[in-house]
Amino acid sequence: MIATTVRVLRQLRHDPRTVALLVVVPALLMLLLRYVLDSKTTFSHVAPALLGIFPFLLMFLVTSIATLRERTSGTLERLMTAPLPKLALLAGYAAGFSLVALVQVGVTTAVSLALGLSVTGSVGWLVVVTVGDALLGVALGLLASAFAATEFQAIQLMPVVVLPQVLLCGLFQPRAQMATVLRWVADVMPVSYAVEALQHVAAQPDVDAAFARDVLVLAAFVAGALVAAAGTLRRRTR
Amino acid sequence: MANSVVLCAGLRVVRGGVQILSAFSARIEEGAVTGLLGPSGCGKTTLIRSIAGTQRIAGGRVEVLGRSAGDPWLRRRIGYAAQTAAVYTDLTVEENVRYFAAVTGAPRDDVDRVLDAVDLRPFRRVLTGRLSGGQRSRVSLAVALLGAPRLLLLDEPTVGLDPVLRAQLWDLFGRLTDGGLSLLVSSHVMDEAERCDQLLLMRDGALLAQDTPDALRRRTGTDDLDEAFLALIRAAERGDGDRAVA
Ligand SMILES: Nc1ncnc2c1ncn2[C@@H]1O[C@H](COP(=O)(O)OP(=O)(O)O)[C@@H](O)[C@H]1O
Ligand SMILES: [Mg+2]
Numbered sequence: 001m002i003a004t005t006v007r008v009l010r011q012l013r014h015d016p017r018t019v020a021l022l023v024v025v026p027a028l029l030m031l032l033l034r035y036v037l038d039s040k041t042t043f044s045h046v047a048p049a050l051l052g053i054f055p056f057l058l059m060f061l062v063t064s065i066a067t068l069r070e071r072t073s074g075t076l077e078r079l080m081t082a083p084l085p086k087l088a089l090l091a092g093y094a095a096g097f098s099l100v101a102l103v104q105v106g107v108t109t110a111v112s113l114a115l116g117l118s119v120t121g122s123v124g125w126l127v128v129v130t131v132g133d134a135l136l137g138v139a140l141g142l143l144a145s146a147f148a149a150t151e152f153q154a155i156q157l158m159p160v161v162v163l164p165q166v167l168l169c170g171l172f173q174p175r176a177q178m179a180t181v182l183r184w185v186a187d188v189m190p191v192s193y194a195v196e197a198l199q200h201v202a203a204q205p206d207v208d209a210a211f212a213r214d215v216l217v218l219a220a221f222v223a224g225a226l227v228a229a230a231g232t233l234r235r236r237t238r
Numbered sequence: 239m240a241n242s243v244v245l246c247a248g249l250r251v252v253r254g255g256v257q258i259l260s261a262f263s264a265r266i267e268e269g270a271v272t273g274l275l276g277p278s279g280c281g282k283t284t285l286i287r288s289i290a291g292t293q294r295i296a297g298g299r300v301e302v303l304g305r306s307a308g309d310p311w312l313r314r315r316i317g318y319a320a321q322t323a324a325v326y327t328d329l330t331v332e333e334n335v336r337y338f339a340a341v342t343g344a345p346r347d348d349v350d351r352v353l354d355a356v357d358l359r360p361f362r363r364v365l366t367g368r369l370s371g372g373q374r375s376r377v378s379l380a381v382a383l384l385g386a387p388r389l390l391l392l393d394e395p396t397v398g399l400d401p402v403l404r405a406q407l408w409d410l411f412g413r414l415t416d417g418g419l420s421l422l423v424s425s426h427v428m429d430e431a432e433r434c435d436q437l438l439l440m441r442d443g444a445l446l447a448q449d450t451p452d453a454l455r456r457r458t459g460t461d462d463l464d465e466a467f468l469a470l471i472r473a474a475e476r477g478d479g480d481r482a483v484a
Binding site (some may be wrong): 002004006007010011014015073074075077078079080081082084085235236237238 | 243254290291292293296308310313314316318320322323324325326327328329330333337338340341342343365435
């Protein structure tokens with residue numbers, strides 16, 4: 001499992017442009033947002049939700065394409081003939097990308113705080129939830145790669161998987177105020193819970209049961225997506 | 239007669255609704271280089287994948303080292319280099335081999351051994367994506383050699399190599415069998431057939447003949463394997479199989 005983590009990180013090291021994009025882009029977007037809104041209060045209001053969206057989006061994109069390459073280049077087939085449990089492979093993957101996500105989240109959070117994001121609760125929890133959210137992007141990316149045959153298709157999956165969650169996560173409209181059907185949809189989307197948890201940490205000094213539930217739901221989605229992704233790794237193909 | 243390491247009996251494979259292998263039966267000898275020859279598209283890759291256990295089969299039986307193909311026990315005992323170099327282009331040669339060594343549980347010093355075997359030591363720090371096609375397929379071959387496999391499945395390992403390197407690799411294959419290893423090597427060029435101990439001649443998903451190069455020449459009354467192959471095809475088309483050529 002550690003071998004796979006090290007390998008993923010080595011691959012990224014040979015691709016500094018991707019790493020730069022992963023680490024710098026969310027922070028730059030936060031900067032942009034701060035000056036588009038031109039108000040610290042509004043920024044503080046919107047930023048927690050975006051902290052849940054940017055890492056998710058980027059990690060989803062990078063993971064789905066990296067895994068798709070693995071499927072099409074034959075390296076996955078080779079790994080499937082090796083004495084390596086599928087979940088160990090996926091865990092190794094997830095761990096490697098999570099380390100990247102941790103750096104990304106650290107930079108993005110630091111920049112957001114410097115730009116005036118006020119966090120009433122603990123910054124530690126903020127980072128935990130954001131990393132969990134990035135991990136969700138990794139897990140869903142691993143899963144989504146099974147439904148794409150080309151990189152072109154993989155990119156097209158992004159708007160399908162990510163944009164509805166952005167629209168319904170509570171950024172534009174609190175979930176409680178949505179039409180019932182939309183709320184049901186939002187309720188089964190994992191990003192909704194990440195955003196709710198982040199908004200909670202930003203606004204409330206203490207964690208409560210609702211926050212704990214959000215975090216658990218998020219963790220369950222990550223675990224579920226990883227197990228489902230393991231199901232898409234086939235030792236035998238047609 | 240030597241023991242067989244692979245036994246295919248009535249193997250049937252369907253891909254995309256088309257029958258690729260039909261009632262394919264053959265055996266592969268232990269400690270020998272078996273050449274799998276036939277025109278492009280005849281089903282060589284499909285057969286090799288069936289033996290490697292990565293191909294879903296529609297019928298029949300494939301036994302490898304006494305187990306059913308795909309058995310987890312076989313994962314440490316088969317080295318498989320697919321037709322496309324299945325290595326990471328964004329890792330160096332050495333990083334690739336190290337990773338697969340870790341995954342297959344091969345000892346660390348194996349990395350140097352397999353890099354030497356395929357003559358890639360000078361390129362160990364080069365990014366695999368920057369290598370030529372032939373060099374890249376040698377990286378893939380190096381990975382297949384890792385550990386202590388008892389059977390090597392090599393799908394067109396010499397495509398795109400210059401004649402000198404090709405000869406070197408065939409020398410290597412011969413040396414590997416001295417250690418008791420069995421090899422199945424596919425190729426679509428007949429001049430490589432000469433280097434094999436055993437030949438499987440394939441056409442349109444069926445086995446045309448299985449024998450040593452010498453025996454095949456004798457049977458068909460030719461001194462050229464290309465001619466022998468043609469004679470076998472003609473005999474098969476007359477509908478009387480390879481018996482009539484004897
Ligand atoms: N994924 C696939 N789906 C459907 N048909 C396939 C697939 N892969 C290969 N084939 C067909 O199977 C036949 C045998 O292919 P292959 O085993 O690759 O032959 P070879 O290795 O001898 O060139 C070819 O006619 C090819 O078009
Ligand atoms: Mg082939």
